[in-house]
Amino acid sequence: MIRLEKRPAPSRLWAYLTPVIAVFATMIAGGLLFASLGKDPFLSIKTIFYDPILGEFAFYYRGQLLVKAGPLILIAIGLSIGFRAGIWNIGAEGQYIIGALAGAAVGLAFYPMDARWLIFPLMVLAGALGGYLWAMIPGILKTRFNTNEILVSLLLVYVAEQLLASAALGWLRNPEGAGFPGSRNLRQYESASNNELILGSGMHWGVVAALIAVIFAYILMSRHVMGFNIRLAGESPRAARFAGVNPSRLILFCLGLSGALAGLAGLFEVAGPAGQVSIDFNVGYGFTAIIVAFLGRLHPVGILLAGLLMALTYIGGEAAQASLGLPSAAIQAFQGMLLFFLLAFDVLTNYRVRLAREVST
Amino acid sequence: MTALLSLDGLTKAYPGVGANDDGSFAIKPGQVHALLGENGAGKSTLVKMVYGLVRPDSGTLTLQGTVFQPNSPQDARKAGIAMVFQHFSLFEALTVAENVALGMESPPAMRKLAERIAEVSTAYGLPLDPGRLVGDLSAGERQRVEIVRCLLQDPKLLIMDEPTSVLTPQEVSILFETLRKLQSEGTSILYISHKLEEIRTLCDEATVLRMGRVVGACDPRERSARDLAEMMVGARLATPTPKAHDKGPVALRLDGVSLASANPFGTSLKDIAFDVHEGEVLGVGGVAGNGQDELLALLSGEQTVARDLIQLNAQAIGHLGSDGRRALGVLAAPEERLGHAAAPNMSLIENAALTGRVRVSLTSRGFIDWAKTRGFAEAIIEGFDVRTPGPSNPARSLSGGNLQKFVVGREILQNPSVLVINQPTWGVDASAAAAIRQAILDLAAKGAAVIVISQDLDELMEISDRFAVLNEGRLSTPRPAAGLTVDEIGLMMGGAHDMQEAAT
Numbered sequence: 046m047i048r049l050e051k052r053p054a055p056s057r058l059w060a061y062l063t064p065v066i067a068v069f070a071t072m073i074a075g076g077l078l079f080a081s082l083g084k085d086p087f088l089s090i091k092t093i094f095y096d097p098i099l100g101e102f103a104f105y106y107r108g109q110l111l112v113k114a115g116p117l118i119l120i121a122i123g124l125s126i127g128f129r130a131g132i133w134n135i136g137a138e139g140q141y142i143i144g145a146l147a148g149a150a151v152g153l154a155f156y157p158m159d160a161r162w163l164i165f166p167l168m169v170l171a172g173a174l175g176g177y178l179w180a181m182i183p184g185i186l187k188t189r190f191n192t193n194e195i196l197v198s199l200l201l202v203y204v205a206e207q208l209l210a211s212a213a214l215g216w217l218r219n220p221e222g223a224g225f226p227g228s229r230n231l232r233q234y235e236s237a238s239n240n241e242l243i244l245g246s247g248m249h250w251g252v253v254a255a256l257i258a259v260i261f262a263y264i265l266m267s268r269h270v271m272g273f274n275i276r277l278a279g280e281s282p283r284a285a286r287f288a289g290v291n292p293s294r295l296i297l298f299c300l301g302l303s304g305a306l307a308g309l310a311g312l313f314e315v316a317g318p319a320g321q322v323s324i325d326f327n328v329g330y331g332f333t334a335i336i337v338a339f340l341g342r343l344h345p346v347g348i349l350l351a352g353l354l355m356a357l358t359y360i361g362g363e364a365a366q367a368s369l370g371l372p373s374a375a376i377q378a379f380q381g382m383l384l385f386f387l388l389a390f391d392v393l394t395n396y397r398v399r400l401a402r403e404v405s406t
Numbered sequence: 407m408t409a410l411l412s413l414d415g416l417t418k419a420y421p422g423v424g425a426n427d428d429g430s431f432a433i434k435p436g437q438v439h440a441l442l443g444e445n446g447a448g449k450s451t452l453v454k455m456v457y458g459l460v461r462p463d464s465g466t467l468t469l470q471g472t473v474f475q476p477n478s479p480q481d482a483r484k485a486g487i488a489m490v491f492q493h494f495s496l497f498e499a500l501t502v503a504e505n506v507a508l509g510m511e512s513p514p515a516m517r518k519l520a521e522r523i524a525e526v527s528t529a530y531g532l533p534l535d536p537g538r539l540v541g542d543l544s545a546g547e548r549q550r551v552e553i554v555r556c557l558l559q560d561p562k563l564l565i566m567d568e569p570t571s572v573l574t575p576q577e578v579s580i581l582f583e584t585l586r587k588l589q590s591e592g593t594s595i596l597y598i599s600h601k602l603e604e605i606r607t608l609c610d611e612a613t614v615l616r617m618g619r620v621v622g623a624c625d626p627r628e629r630s631a632r633d634l635a636e637m638m639v640g641a642r643l644a645t646p647t648p649k650a651h652d653k654g655p656v657a658l659r660l661d662g663v664s665l666a667s668a669n670p671f672g673t674s675l676k677d678i679a680f681d682v683h684e685g686e687v688l689g690v691g692g693v694a695g696n697g698q699d700e701l702l703a704l705l706s707g708e709q710t711v712a713r714d715l716i717q718l719n720a721q722a723i724g725h726l727g728s729d730g731r732r733a734l735g736v737l738a739a740p741e742e743r744l745g746h747a748a749a750p751n752m753s754l755i756e757n758a759a760l761t762g763r764v765r766v767s768l769t770s771r772g773f774i775d776w777a778k779t780r781g782f783a784e785a786i787i788e789g790f791d792v793r794t795p796g797p798s799n800p801a802r803s804l805s806g807g808n809l810q811k812f813v814v815g816r817e818i819l820q821n822p823s824v825l826v827i828n829q830p831t832w833g834v835d836a837s838a839a840a841a842i843r844q845a846i847l848d849l850a851a852k853g854a855a856v857i858v859i860s861q862d863l864d865e866l867m868e869i870s871d872r873f874a875v876l877n878e879g880r881l882s883t884p885r886p887a888a889g890l891t892v893d894e895i896g897l898m899m900g901g902a903h904d905m906q907e908a909a910t
Contacts, residue, residue, distance in 0.1 A: 053803045055751075268773050273759060281749040286708050287740060288760045289729035 049396040059394045060342065067386040068354070074386070075379045084369055092369060093361030093379075102364075108247030109360050110353065112318050115252035116141070116310035118352035120334035122258040123306030125343040127299035129266070130275040131282070134300055136183065136198030137307040138331025139205035140176035144308020145315035146212055147175025149322050152237030153217060153229060161236040168237060168312060169250075176308015177301050179205065184300035188293040194300065206327070213324045228322040231315065239317035251313025255352075258306060262345040275299065307331060336384050358383065408471065410435045410594050411456070411487075411563055416465035418451055430465075430620055431613040433563065438585065438595045440605040440626055442638050443615030444807070444835030449598050452615070453565055456596075457489050458482040470562075480511065488556035489565040492833070494548050498541030498671050505540055506555045527554045530584045541671040545572035545694040553584070564588065565596045570604060571832065571861060572694045575896040582608055600836060602631035603864075616640050639837045653871070654684030657855035658705075658736070658824045659717045663724075665704055673697040673879045675704060680874060680884055682824070682855040687846065688884060689870030690859040692899055697879040698828055698859050699741065705826045705857065706738035707731040718824065732764045735823035739813050741832065741859075743806065747813045750802035754794065757801050758783035758816060765820040782819070790815030791841065807838035814842050818849055825849060828859040843869050863895055875899050 072094070076086030097106035120137045127134050134140075151171040155164045183197035212218075217228040232238045242248050266272035278285040278295055286292065310330065319326055337355050341347030362376035409432035416430070433439045443449045454460040456467065458476030467474040469485055476482040479489075496505050503520045507513035514522070520536035527534040532550040540548060549572060556564055566585075570578045585595055585608065599605055605612060605626045612626040614637045622637050629637075659681040666674045675697050682688045692698065703709045705716075707728040716724040718734055726734070740746040748757045759779045763769050768779045783797040790811040794804055801809060810831070817825055830846065831839035847869055850856050859876070860866050866873060867887055874884040875898040882898055 053799075055800075268776075270763065270769055270772050270774055273756070273774055277749055277752070277756075277760065280751050281745045283742070283746045284749045284760060287706065287728060287738075287746055289707070289727055289732070289764075291727070 048399045049392065050399050051396055052394075055394050056397075063390040063393055064340070064342070064347070064351075064387060067383065067390050070386040070390070071379065071383045074382050078375060078378060078382075079371065082371065082375060084371060089365055089369060089371060092365040093358060096364055097357055097360045104245065106360050106364065108241070108245050110356050111247035111252050112249070113356035113359055114352040115247075115249070115255045116314055116330045117334050117337045117355055118349055119251060119255040119258055119310040119313075120303075120307045120331055121337040121341065121348045121352060122255070122262045122345060123303030124334055125338040125341070125345070125348055126262060126266070126272075126275060127303050128338060129279045129343050130295055130299050131279045132296055132299045133195045134180060134183070134198050134303045135195050135335065136180070136200075136202045136205075136331070137303060137334055138327055138329065139198070139202035140179045140304040140307035141311035141314075141331045142202075142205040142209050142327050143179040143311070144172040144176035144305075145311030145319075145326060146209060146217070146322065147308065148172030148312030149228060149231060149315045150212075150217060152231055152234065152316065155236065156229065156234060159236055164236040165239075165316075168316065169309065172308045172312025173305040174308070176311065177305040179308070180300045180304020181297070184297045187300075188296055194296070198300075202331070209322070209326060210324050213322050213326070217322050219321075226324055230320045232317070232320040237316055239313050241317075249313060249317045251310060251317060254309055254313065256349075259345045259349050266345065271298070307334075340384060340387055354383075355380075409433060409468070410437075410470060411474075412468045413452070413456070414466045414468065416452065416455055416462045416467070418455060418460060418462050431623060433594050433596060434611075435562075435594055436589055436592045437611060438589055438597055438609045440609035440612035441596060441598045441615065442600075442602075442605065442612050442634060444600075444638055444837060447615040447638070447835070448618040449615055450567070451618075453489070453567065453596065453598065456482065456563075457487060457565060483559055483561075486560070486562035487565065488559050488561035488563070490549070490552045490556055490567065490569060492567040492569075492571070494552055496540045496548055496551060499539065501537050501539055502534055502543075502551050503536035505551060506536075506558065509555050510558075522558060523554055526557050530554075530557060530587060531580060532584060544696075546574070546577045549573070549581075557588075561593060563594045563596060565598070567598045568600070568833065569597075570599065570601060574693050574899045575863065575892050577693075578604070600834075600839075601862075601864075602626075602634045605634065606631060614638055635836050638835075653686050654853060655719075656681045657684045657686075657719060658682050658857075661715050661717070663704060663711055663715045665700060665709060665711060667697075667700050668703070668709065669699075672700055675700050676879045678704070678881045680881060682857055684823075684853050684855050685850055686871045687850050687856045687858060687869050689866035689873045689887060690857060690876055690881070691861070691863055691866050691873065691895060692876035694861055696876045698876060700879070701859060701876060701881075702738055702740055702826060702828045705736065705824075706740070707736070729764050732761065732820075735765075735821070736826075737761070737765075737817040737820055737822040737824070738826040739817050739828065739830070741828035743809045743813055744802060748801040748809060751800050753800055754787070754792075754797040754804075754812060755780050755783045757812070758786060758797075761816060762820060786812055786815040786819055789819060790845070807834040810834050811838055811842065814845060818845055822849070822854055824855045824857070826857045826859070829862075830858060830860065831862065831865060832860075839865070863892065 072090050076090055079089040080086040097103060097110065120141065124134055124137055148168040148171045152164060152168045179201060182201060183194040186192040186197055187194045213226045219227060219229045232240060239249050239251065274285065274290045274295060277288060278290055315322060315326065333355060337348060337351045341351035358380050365371045366373055366376060412432035414430050441449050451460060455462045458478045458481050474485060476485065503516055503523055506523060507519055513519055523534060523536040527550065532554060534550050534554060540551065549569065569581065573581060589595060597609055609626050612624055613620055614622045616638065626634060660678050663678045664676050673696055707726055707730065710727055711724040713722040713725045718736060723731055723734060744750045749760065759768055759774055762782050766782050768775055768782065780797055786792065787794060787797060792812045793808050814827065814830060830842050834842065843865065846856055846858065858866065858869065870887040872884040873887040873890060875882045877899060
């Protein structure tokens with residue numbers, strides 16, 4: 046009989062080991078899935094995990110890796126801090142859109158002035174502020190009226206999408222765009238562009254910001270009183286109150302921080318890889334970042350790795366769709382398996398498996 | 407007479423801690439059998455093995471001559487074993503009858519069940535209205551719900567884990583009548599308690615556990631409480647000795663504070679007024695649920711009131727939160743150790759920072775000095791004999807008594823000028839309890855004002871200079887503790903809450 050026995054303390058070894066096991070289990074189960082679809086499982090797995098980094102066309106994919114991982118990591122870092130405190134911001138997608146809109150609006154307001162030293166920093170500030178304010182709506186509603194931040198932040202995503210559409214079709218539309226929807230291309234506006242810092246690397250300011258956020262979050266959570274309060278509130282809200290933590294301030298801090306980081310990610314995206322405000326500007330980074338945050342077990346370094354891994358499955362998945370003709374649903378199922386196995390193996394961190402015989406009589 | 411239940415060589419090992427090792431004893435039909443032992447001695451584990459919650463690694467249980475292997479509490483209940491836990495598992499928003507029905511495999515129709523509850527509860531002198539919400543019941547009445555729930559199954563063996571910790575003296579004597587009536591009908595009772603006087607009045611036989619082993623059996627009626635305690639601890643006990651000291655000026659004064667409870671089923675405080683002097687221990691008695699948690703929240707700063715309503719050395723502090731009061735020396739140790747006084751999954755180091763960071767100055771410019779915090783945690787562990795493999799272990803890995811020593815030690819080592827403790831020795835073994843009481847007395851002798859909120863009257867009488875009772879959110883005027891009789895105190899606590907004794 047197999048029994049689970051609670052460990053007296055969570056196992057550190059297993060906390061590090063389970064993500065690795067989960068990735069391997071996903072490869073096996075995914076391979077079986079692809080085989081059942083009539084594709085060579087080994088080739089499929091190789092196309093997803095190996096080719097984008099070391100394959101023949103890796104020079105193209107490698108840049109994509111950081112472009113995709115950057116926003117995921119930046120948003121996930123912000124979300125993870127709230128999640129550690131038990132504050133569930135599900136609306137990062139909306140904060141991402143509003144950050145992009147605010148940043149782009151500031152940049153376009155200066156068009157065609159030539160002053161990068163002024164305009165780009167202002168856009169960065171506006172992006173962060175836009176996301177921050179959008180996240181303050183669920184924050185203030187929660188602290189004032191005790192509303193549920195999950196619902197409010199999620200519903201605000203759809204409001205943000207409407208604002209995005211109205212901007213792309215109306216107030217931010219390119220006046221020289223022959224009536225097509227979409228703003229001017231910020232990449233072609235030197236003072237507002239967030240182009241690659243090293244050609245072909247995919248490294249842009251958003252990726253730099255993501256790396257800074259990782260370090261900042263690590264220090265915050267492990268050394269600073271605020272990080273301690275956040276962890277305490279997540280572990281045991283009553284003990285946090287007893288320790289003198291003000292729950293309202295904590296809620297506003299966590300939502301504000303995650304909103305600002307999501308807004309930043311949006312700004313860097315709109316001024317860089319995306320280039321313009323368009324109706325279909327958002328592609329779900331804000332939601333995928335929730336998965337990244339948990340995949341990285343809400344730990345900054347884990348999130349860094351999880352963001353890269355998630356980006357890899359996206360890029361590899363696209364490559365597999367293109368070269369092997371795998372259906373996109375199979376790729377999505379594959380990504381879902383990753384989260385599923387991670388959560389399943391997570392049990393081993395807190396429990397040990399015992400193969401116990403019946404008690405002898 | 408053959409035994410109803412015999413336990414033979416039951417062993418259960420837990421990783422990291424020794425739990426049970428070769429527990430053997432027998433319970434005879436119609437016997438009230440006491441299980442005595444310090445916290446962590448393995449009483450709970452042993453009982454959980456009988457009740458099917460924990461499977462033994464080896465050893466056998468024999469119930470009425472046949473081997474008994476309960477895989478779950480359902481098995482145990484089918485075999486006629488019922489248990490009343492120390493912590494009630496009741497839903498406050500449901501009625502008595504609904505709560506009872508929840509614990510049954512196939513509950514009868516609600517009206518029939520309500521009749522049965524009324525019938526059984528009056529027969530055993532535990533009157534209950536099946537239609538009332540559990541949230542509106544006192545702790546004593548909630549316990550009756552648990553007991554009646556067990557009695558409906560007609561148990562052959564009733565296990566009771568620390569049943570009297572929430573009762574007034576009068577309620578205790580009524581409970582004992584009920585248990586004696588059950589005993590006279592042939593039901594055996596396994597009675598777990600650390601209150602030795604109770605065991606001496608109630609039980610026919612006692613089995614003493616120490617460090618997971620059965621170390622002795624005796625007839626508790628023939629032994630003194632001190633003998634029993636020393637059997638339990640395996641060493642001679644030191645009685646706390648109050649040091650002679652003079653009462654200083656007023657340290658803390660409350661001027662008629664009323665405060666609505668933050669909890670919908672809590673008790674609001676009404677017009678609380680008292681003062682406590684430097685070097686004095688003020689004992690606050692009363693049955694649980696009469697405003698104890700709220701009083702602690704009021705004093706700790708978890709709930710704030712108007713500025714002038716609370717004064718520390720004539721300085722208004724009512725508006726200050728926990729951190730502000732800590733900085734001035736008003737410290738508190740709440741009753742709920744896991745989840746209020748300490749975060750269960752966090753290490754002892756982190757838990758040391760939980761309250762210590764203000765006064766021990768464990769932070770600099772917003773950053774926590776973990777090396778210094780570890781030092782503080784180690785000082786607590788060493789100074790208060792907290793038994794743990796090390797300060798990196800999570801709080802939940804400690805036994806109740808050890809964690810309580812840690813929590814109390816954490817506050818005392820911060821040199822409080824006023825210390826408020828709710829239930830300092832609840833669920834704590836005799837030697838740890840003695841150590842905690844001694845620490846409280848030593849602290850008062852050094853000039854601190856100490857407020858001890860407790861349901862253990864013996865404890866309050868032992869350490870208090872003055873004594874007051876919290877009843878339905880009101881605090882009686884403090885009276886000198888010396889010379890108060892248990893009967894007087896019981897009446898101050900509101901008597902027996904309209905209970906009647908079991909008809910025998």
